Amino acid sequence: MTPFAFGVVSTGERDRRAWLDLARKAEGFGYGALYVTDHVHQPLAPFPALAAAAAVTERLRLGPRVLNLAIRNTTLTAHELTALDVLSDGRAELGIGAGWLRDDALATGGRLAPPGSRVQRLVDAFGALDGLLRGEPVDGGEPFRTVQRPRPPITIGGAGPRLLTFAAQHADLVSITGASPTGDGLDEADLSPERLDEKVGWIRRAAGARAARPPLNHVVWECMVTPRPAQLLDAYAAAMGVAATRVQELPALLIGSVEQVAETLLARRERWGLTSVAIPAQALEQFAPVIARLS
Numbered sequence: 548m549t550p551f552a553f554g555v556v557s558t559g560e561r562d563r564r565a566w567l568d569l570a571r572k573a574e575g576f577g578y579g580a581l582y583v584t585d586h587v588h589q590p591l592a593p594f595p596a597l598a599a600a601a602a603v604t605e606r607l608r609l610g611p612r613v614l615n616l617a618i619r620n621t622t623l624t625a626h627e628l629t630a631l632d633v634l635s636d637g638r639a640e641l642g643i644g645a646g647w648l649r650d651d652a653l654a655t656g657g658r659l660a661p662p663g664s665r666v667q668r669l670v671d672a673f674g675a676l677d678g679l680l681r682g683e684p685v686d687g688g689e690p691f692r693t694v695q696r697p698r699p700p701i702t703i704g705g706a707g708p709r710l711l712t713f714a715a716q717h718a719d720l721v722s723i724t725g726a727s728p729t730g731d732g733l734d735e736a737d738l739s740p741e742r743l744d745e746k747v748g749w750i751r752r753a754a755g756a757r758a759a760r761p762p763l764n765h766v767v768w769e770c771m772v773t774p775r776p777a778q779l780l781d782a783y784a785a786a787m788g789v790a791a792t793r794v795q796e797l798p799a800l801l802i803g804s805v806e807q808v809a810e811t812l813l814a815r816r817e818r819w820g821l822t823s824v825a826i827p828a829q830a831l832e833q834f835a836p837v838i839a840r841l842s
Contacts, residue, residue, distance in 0.1 A: 549762070549822045551812065553838050554580035556612055557828035559591025563599070566591065569828060570600035574607045576835040577842065582612030582642065582825060587654040594627045601635035610640030612825065613704040613722065617646030617665045618655045621672040625679035629691040632699050641680065642702040642722065645669045645710060649730030659730045666710045669703070673717060677701070704766070706737060708749050715753035715761065720823055723747075724766040725799065733768075735787070738799045747819045764823035765815075770801040770830035772808050772837060801826065805836045812841065 555573045560566040573581050581600055583593040593611040601609055609631065614624060624641075632639035645665035646652070652659040660668075679685065680699055682692040703714035704722035714721040723746050725733040736742070743765065754760045771779055779802055780791040787794065794800060798815065801808050815821045826834050 548816070549820075551816070551841050552580070552762070552823045553578050554582055554608075554612075554823070554825035555828050555831050556582045556584060556825045557596075558584050558586070558589035559593075559596045561590045566596060567599060567603050569831065570604050570607065572831060574604045576831065577838045578607065578831075580608040580610070580640065580825070582610055582640075585611050585614045585651075586648060587651050594631055597631055597639075598634050601631065601638065606638070608638045608640050609635050610699070610702070611642050613642035613644035613702060615646035615648075615651055616643050616669050616672050617660060618651055618657065621675050622679065622685060625676050626691050628680060628699060632696060637696050639699045640702065641676070641699050642704060643669060643673075643676070644704040644722075647706075647727040647730060652730075662707065663709075666705075666707070666713075669710065670713055673701075673703075673713075677717075702764075706746075708746075711746055711749050712753040715750040716757070718761050720762050720764060721750055722764040722766060722823075722825075723750075733799075738797060740796050740798060743798050743819060760820075762823045763820050764825060765798045765819070765821050767801050767824070767826050768799045770808075770826040770834055772801070772803065772805060772830065772833040774804050776803045776807065801830075801834075805840060808834070808837050809840045812837070 555578050557569060560569055570581055583591065583596050585593050597609040628639055628641050649659045679691060682690045684690050700719040702720040702722050703718035704724055705711050705714055706724050706726040711721065725737040727733050750763065773779065780794050783794045784791040795803065795811065801811065803811060812824060
């Protein structure tokens with residue numbers, strides 16, 4: 548059975564000391580990776596934050612999860628990721644997505660393009676990113692890399708059939724999320740277990756010809772590990788209009804005791820093959836016993 552890989556996802560803390568402390572804690576608690584999201588209004592931009600984290604850690608893998616390619620230049624993205632890989636001594640990862648939040652598009656002087664256009668931009672950019680990160684020259688000039696290293700792993704995040712199919716065929720890791728038809732929030736219906744069954748089916752069929760299927764991750768939006776989870780589960784159930792047992796089934800949520808969360812992750816690995824688990828930074832300490840139990 549494929550072992551779990553655990554990571555922490557953060558928007559970045561609001562001051563230097565708190566951010567570096569978070570990076571040190573993540574490494575100390577046994578997480579394998581630290582990721583930073585990519586939204587214009589979050590406290591820290593991904594690449595400077597990750598470079599700072601590299602300076603105070605030794606083994607954590609570091610990367611954006613995931614960059615919004617709808618508002619980013621492909622060549623500059625490869626340049627920044629290569630710099631992070633050098634500064635972290637080969638610990639960088641690249642996560643890319645098509646972009647989904649309307650505010651990010653507006654804040655950078657554009658508009659939220661239709662989903663098909665955003666997916667096409669990612670598909671078109673992938674080959675260039677892959678080549679530049681392998682050390683290919685930039686427009687006939689010098690490559691970014693001066694020291695030969697393996698190409699950093701690339702994660703592709705997405706929700707729809709076209710992007711998940713492409714990710715299954717090309718990415719080193721596939722991160723599955725819910726759709727956002729309006730660009731203002733996620734479609735709750737797209738986060739159901741039954742919908743994830745369908746998405747994993749697309750991925751498995753598309754990855755069938757690959758020598759090794761890419762590991763799978765499902766984005767966890769809320770993680771709460773507590774010895775007495777009943778009140779939390781009831782509150783979520785009431786807000787969502789479903790039974791508490793249904794709340795525990797939703798792949799975007801992880802709520803329960805250490806034992807319950809560990810059992811949930813084992814069940815998700817069995818049903819969907821989800822072996823990459825990245826939890827929100829707010830749950831870093833409370834989730835740590837789950838890592839110890841499943842390692």
